[in-house]
Amino acid sequence: MTAAELAQATGAFDEDFAFLSSRPLTSAERKLHANARRRGRPRLGRGAEKIRISVERGLLEAADAYAKMQRMTRSEMVARGLRAVLVAGGYYRRARPA
Numbered sequence: 001m002t003a004a005e006l007a008q009a010t011g012a013f014d015e016d017f018a019f020l021s022s023r024p025l026t027s028a029e030r031k032l033h034a035n036a037r038r039r040g041r042p043r044l045g046r047g048a049e050k051i052r053i054s055v056e057r058g059l060l061e062a063a064d065a066y067a068k069m070q071r072m073t074r075s076e077m078v079a080r081g082l083r084a085v086l087v088a089g090g091y092y093r094r095a096r097p098a
Helices: 003-014 027-037 057-069 074-088
Strands: none
16 A cells, blocks of 8 residues: 555544534444443353452462363352352252353
8 A cells, every 4th residue: 555545545534523524323323332331241140259269379270270171260160169069068059050
């Protein structure tokens, strides 16, 4: 692309007040815009809570290695472990499939 072609292709972006030639969003466009502005991961269940816990280093290394081998995150590994213990103890009835 030559300098002249580049200048022609990008000339519309040189306007100071491009919003003057814009129009209001339609309801469908507003909905798309609102969905695009949402940040973070989709909510699962009742949402997530960040916690800080202490874990023995060797256990954490083994858990990380296992999680990596199973292609899951550390958080997913901890959640599955907690769920398994709670189900086994009868404190959690709704076991989610793996």
